[in-house]
Amino acid sequence: MNILAVESSCDETAVAIVRSGREVLCDCIASQVELHRIYGGVVPEIASRKHIEAIYGLADQALLQAKLTRKDIDAVAVTYAPGLIGAVLVGVNFAKAAALALGKPLIPVHHIRGHIGANYIAYPDLEPPFLCLVVSGGHTMIAEVTDYTKMRILGTTLDDAAGECFDKVARVLDMPYPGGAALDKMAQLGDDRKYPLPRSKPGANPYDMSFSGLKTAALNLIHHAQQVGEELDIPGLCASFSAAVSDTLVPRVAQAIRETGLKKVAVAGGVAANSRIRRDILAAAEALDARVYMPPLSLCGDNAAMIGAQAYYEFLAGNTADMSLNAYATKSILGEKI
Ligand code: KG4
Numbered sequence: 001m002n003i004l005a006v007e008s009s010c011d012e013t014a015v016a017i018v019r020s021g022r023e024v025l026c027d028c029i030a031s032q033v034e035l036h037r038i039y040g041g042v043v044p045e046i047a048s049r050k051h052i053e054a055i056y057g058l059a060d061q062a063l064l065q066a067k068l069t070r071k072d073i074d075a076v077a078v079t080y081a082p083g084l085i086g087a088v089l090v091g092v093n094f095a096k097a098a099a100l101a102l103g104k105p106l107i108p109v110h111h112i113r114g115h116i117g118a119n120y121i122a123y124p125d126l127e128p129p130f131l132c133l134v135v136s137g138g139h140t141m142i143a144e145v146t147d148y149t150k151m152r153i154l155g156t157t158l159d160d161a162a163g164e165c166f167d168k169v170a171r172v173l174d175m176p177y178p179g180g181a182a183l184d185k186m187a188q189l190g191d192d193r194k195y196p197l198p199r200s201k202p203g204a205n206p207y208d209m210s211f212s213g214l215k216t217a218a219l220n221l222i223h224h225a226q227q228v229g230e231e232l233d234i235p236g237l238c239a240s241f242s243a244a245v246s247d248t249l250v251p252r253v254a255q256a257i258r259e260t261g262l263k264k265v266a267v268a269g270g271v272a273a274n275s276r277i278r279r280d281i282l283a284a285a286e287a288l289d290a291r292v293y294m295p296p297l298s299l300c301g302d303n304a305a306m307i308g309a310q311a312y313y314e315f316l317a318g319n320t321a322d323m324s325l326n327a328y329a330t331k332s333i334l335g336e337k338i
């Protein structure tokens with residue numbers, strides 16, 4: 001089954017064609033990152049306009065690259081939530097029009113479920129149930145993926161997402177937007193014990209976590225140094241910060257492995273590209289005799305291939321939509337009826 005998948009929830013316009021959930025025939029992306037960089041973050045109105053400009057050409061390019069024609073497409077999938085509402089709407093309207101014109105089913109996909117689905121492409125043998133650490137720019141959670149379209153959330157961030165904190169700290173260090181990857185690169189040159197930074201303590205739900213205290217502590221440290229004219233060890237700060245984020249996430253994942261008895265743990269979302277988190281989760285899982293699934297860096301950030309992968313399983317579960325499909329800025333991953 002060839003699924004034409006569309007993703008436009010933030011600052012990447014993406015169209016892919018994925019066969020039966022696992023085989024990527026093409027994965028086209030038009031990134032707007034350079035455009036938003038001068039503003040230090042995504043400007044929603046610009047994002048929507050650029051999606052409109054890019055999406056038609058990108059779909060043609062996808063067909064060309066996959067050496068397919070429109071007749072070979074069996075369904076159209078799209079990120080319908082969550083994201084910047086104007087940006088998501090562009091993809092949803094394009095997908096609705098394409099599905100209507102082709103006379104094929106329309107499959108709405110939750111963006112975060114798509115991030116999890118990136119693992120199905122990277123690991124053709126991966127099947128639920130498994131644990132998943134979701135770490136993106138807007139979401140941070142530990143979920144139990146009980147089936148392809150059924151999940152249980154064990155814990156989430158109670159305030160900021162991990163990616164948001166990486167970006168905020170990188171921004172005050174004058175790193176270009178989005179700063180997570182640049183901060184990660186710098187961290188690899190530094191001493192992770194250089195600056196003591198707080199770790200989120202377990203609360204009523206031990207899987208829940210908080211990042212705002214860590215973010216504030218890092219920002220205060222930087223601002224204080226600037227005010228008193230003290231020179232900071234930037235690689236050391238980046239390494240200390242990355243270690244604190246990882247120390248907040250990874251022990252909770254380890255606890256989830258122990259308590260659920262699940263020996264498979266996947267990582268998903270843009271921050272899954274972080275070298276410290278990748279290293280620590282591998283070590284923690286190995287100690288517990290669990291296997292780790294991590295998408296290659298190219299599938300960690302936003303892309304349409306992951307949407308096409310998850311869409312196949314949504315289709316099998318009967319989760320299709322009609323022309324009344326709407327776009328949503330926020331929506332739970334748990335999959336209430338659309
Ligand atoms: O999943 P994603 O592409 O978009 C959302 O769905 O939010 O995640 C983007 C986030 C950004 O905050 C970006 O800075 C972060 O992922 N990111 C990283 C790394 N690469 C991307 N954060 C830390 N280390 C990285 N290597």
Ligand code: ZN
Pocket residue numbers: 111115136137269270301302
């Ligand atoms: Zn994303």
